[in-house]
Amino acid sequence: xxxxxxxxxxxGPDHPGILAGxxxxxxxxxxxxxxxxQTTSLGQLSLSLLLCIPDECGLSVIKxxxxxxxxxxxxxxxxxxxxxxxxxxxxxxxxxxxxxxAEKFDTSAFEAxxxxxxxxxxxxxxxxxxxxxDLQCLEMFLSAPASSELDLASIKSDLFQVAFREGFDLxxxxxxxxxxxxxxxxxDMDSTLIQQEVIDEIAHFAGVKEKVAFIxxxxxxxxxxxxxxLKERVSLLKGIKLSALKGxxxxxxxxxxxxxxxxxxxxxxxxxxxxxxxxxxxTEYFQKKLGLDYHFANTLESDGEALTGRVVGxxxxxxxxxxxxxxxxxxxxxxxxxxxxxxxxANDLEMLEVAGLGVAFNAKPAVRKQAGGFISQPNxxxxxxxxxxxxxxxxxxxxx
Numbered sequence: 001x002x003x004x005x006x007x008x009x010x011x012g013p014d015h016p017g018i019l020a021g022x023x024x025x026x027x028x029x030x031x032x033x034x035x036x037x038q039t040t041s042l043g044q045l046s047l048s049l050l051l052c053i054p055d056e057c058g059l060s061v062i063k064x065x066x067x068x069x070x071x072x073x074x075x076x077x078x079x080x081x082x083x084x085x086x087x088x089x090x091x092x093x094x095x096x097x098x099x100x101x102a103e104k105f106d107t108s109a110f111e112a113x114x115x116x117x118x119x120x121x122x123x124x125x126x127x128x129x130x131x132x133x134d135l136q137c138l139e140m141f142l143s144a145p146a147s148s149e150l151d152l153a154s155i156k157s158d159l160f161q162v163a164f165r166e167g168f169d170l171x172x173x174x175x176x177x178x179x180x181x182x183x184x185x186x187x188d189m190d191s192t193l194i195q196q197e198v199i200d201e202i203a204h205f206a207g208v209k210e211k212v213a214f215i216x217x218x219x220x221x222x223x224x225x226x227x228x229x230l231k232e233r234v235s236l237l238k239g240i241k242l243s244a245l246k247g248x249x250x251x252x253x254x255x256x257x258x259x260x261x262x263x264x265x266x267x268x269x270x271x272x273x274x275x276x277x278x279x280x281x282x283t284e285y286f287q288k289k290l291g292l293d294y295h296f297a298n299t300l301e302s303d304g305e306a307l308t309g310r311v312v313g314x315x316x317x318x319x320x321x322x323x324x325x326x327x328x329x330x331x332x333x334x335x336x337x338x339x340x341x342x343x344x345x346a347n348d349l350e351m352l353e354v355a356g357l358g359v360a361f362n363a364k365p366a367v368r369k370q371a372g373g374f375i376s377q378p379n380x381x382x383x384x385x386x387x388x389x390x391x392x393x394x395x396x397x398x399x400x
Contacts, residue, residue: 002055264397
């Protein structure tokens with residue numbers, strides 16, 4: 001008995017009982033169901049069924065399905081497929097997930113992005129809205145030919161250029177099991193977890209803030225060596241009383257959304273850490289305040305009453321940050337693919353590159369270009385969208 005593979009695609013207004021009715025008909029006719037996919041978008045159903053139908057009853061089955069769908073004000077299309085079309089080789093494609101974030105959904109900006117994707121021969125397989133309202137967020141699943149010359153770096157470079165030009169935020173990651181199962185988030189402190197640069201605020205008490213801020217800005221842009229810049233800046237702090245450091249804390253404010261971001265990560269079982277080129281006096285304070293699992297930074301030397309203008313021990317620079325991320329991941333038994341690093345300056349680049357996902361948060365242009373994703377929004381918890389957490393998920397977490 002000859003059989004044919006028939007793809008049935010049913011569309012129309014969604015309501016309860018559609019699938020049950022279709023499967024009931026197929027069950028009575030003893031039709032083999034080989035695959036089934038269903039989505040509902042904006043109240044409209046898209047239901048696809050792959051059937052294996054004997055030739056002798058094919059027309060009658062199609063006739064019955066057509067009648068059933070018409071009675072429910074639905075539309076059905078039928079396609080006969082050969083075996084190669086039924087089970088395409090997954091090894092012939094590479095999957096990515098792209099996260100689009102903007103304050104408003106601008107048609108021209110999204111058109112520019114979708115055109116850039118198409119120009120690279122990449123197909124948009126599926127799109128899901130993660131958030132709407134004050135912030136718009138779409139998650140897009142992409143499929144690229146595995147045999148092409150494309151790689152993640154070249155795709156990211158072209159799409160990021162569109163994002164920079166059009167003014168929206170973007171992240172792109174391989175779509176695999178690790179993308180959906182991150183377990184460790186590591187953050188820079190200055191201008192990331194908090195809104196200020198701590199050393200600049202200390203310098204304020206010493207009356208050398210402008211000198212220190214100038215060196216800080218050059219270091220964050222990667223124009224001068226971080227270690228030399230740190231030593232030069234710390235030397236300007238000589239003589240500051242230790243009691244003044246507590247006063248500095250009163251000038252420090254967490255980045256909007258930071259407390260919510262950490263609280264949700266902890267509720268979801270993530271390990272969290274702050275790794276800073278700043279100072280342990282402050283990272284320890286925020287570790288305790290936020291309940292972080294780890295904190296690392298430079299230690300300011302003192303004579304018991306005041307700062308000596310030197311740091312103690314190994315300097316936490318860009319290489320050290322990456323090494324510390326690896327150490328935490330190894331200690332916790334977490335593959336690097338399941339880690340996230342967040343930072344804003346050149347000192348964070350190696351950490352961002354080592355992590356499974358590196359996020360540039362309100363970062364310098366050079367850092368944004370090299371990260372796996374970048375956020376220009378003021379709230380740190382926007383990063384949750386890059387982890388696939390939706391607005392609906394956040395509401396459920398809050399209610400639980």
